[in-house]
Amino acid sequence: MSDFKNPKSEIPNPKSENWFASWFDTPYYHILYKERxxxxxxxFMDNLTHYLNLPEKAKVLDLACGKGRHSIYLNQLGFEVVGADLSENSIAEANKNKNESLHFQVHDMRDSFEDKFDAIFxxxxxxxxxxxxDDNLTTLKAMxxxxTEYGFAVIDFMNxxxxxxxxxxxxxxxxxxIEFHIKRYVNDGHIYKEIDFEDQGQKFHFTEKVKALTLKDFEEMMEEAGIYLLDIFGDYKLKKFHKNDSERLIMIFK
Structure with missing residues (x-):
């Protein structure tokens, strides 16, 4: 793949020289997914915060917040929000929206916070x-x-x-x-997405790779981390989870 180049982008954390450190930090990532x-x-966040019955002005962490769109909405709901992400470029963009009760910071999700939160999303x-x-278990432990002692965490994962x-x-x-040519496949317990495109005469190639974690995998990790799994939902309306049909795997734990 010598004819493919990665765009110039800062690697936000020397601890993490992985695909997500560069791909998420490029403008192309946000272009490809702009129609979400x-x-x-x-x-979903309305339903979640209602279900959790969070206190007024609860401290909420939006972990892996990207450019902060969801952090901003959570803040508009009345919560004190911290948005954290590994991407320096995303956090720089998110910081344009900061206020007294909305803050953003570059953070590696494998590291815990000194501050304690009433909810982590x-x-x-x-x-x-x-x-x-092992870093997945490390992240769960950090969450x-x-x-706080009575806080809740939510992981919204693919089913x-x-x-x-x-x-x-x-x-x-x-x-x-921009024509994004996308290939998807499963290999060695991971779901891959190969993304190829050309812009301004330059060819680019990126690979997304996500561990194909099942509910059973999460349950085993949570047990090892000393986490209590409270509830499981299968979509953003918080309907019951069905292994074969549900669009999402939404886990609420403490």
Whole structure:
């Protein structure tokens, strides 16, 4: 692949020289995913915060917040919000929206916070990226350590069974006059997405790789981390989880 180049972008943390450190920090990541359904995301957060019955002005952590769109909405709901992400470029963009009760910081999710939170949200499959599988357990422990005694954490992950069954092997998406050629496949317990495109005469190649974690995998890790799994939902309306059919795997724990 010598003819493919990665765009110039800062690696936000020397601890993490993985694919997500560069891909998430490029403008192309945000271009490709610009059409995500944010209204659906807001309904999800409305449902979540209502279900959790969070106190007024609760301290909420949006872990892997990207450019902070969901942090901003949580803040509008009346919560004190910290958005954390590994991408320096995303945090720089998010910081344009900071206020007295909304803050952003560059942070590696494997590290716990000194501050304790009433709720931690890890949304839209922002988990399972690490090369070392042990880092997934480390992240769960860090989330646990960052909660108050009565705090709740939420991981919103893909439902692996449903995703693999409905995997689209190849497609082309044109966004902002860029043709993204996308290939998807499963290998060695991971779901891969190969992304190739050309912009301004330069060819680019990126690979997304996410651990195909099932509910059983999460249950085993949570037990080892000393986490109590309270509830499981299968979509953003918080309907019951069904292994083969549900769109999402949403886990609430403390």
């Amino acid at each position: 359904n944010y209204r659906e995301a807001q309904i 890890n949304l839209f499959t922002s988990f399972g990226y690490f090369e070392n599988d 646990k350590d960052s909660l 692996v069974s449903q995703v693999i069954t409905n995997l689209v092997p190849e497609e082309v998406k044109t966004v902002e006059n």
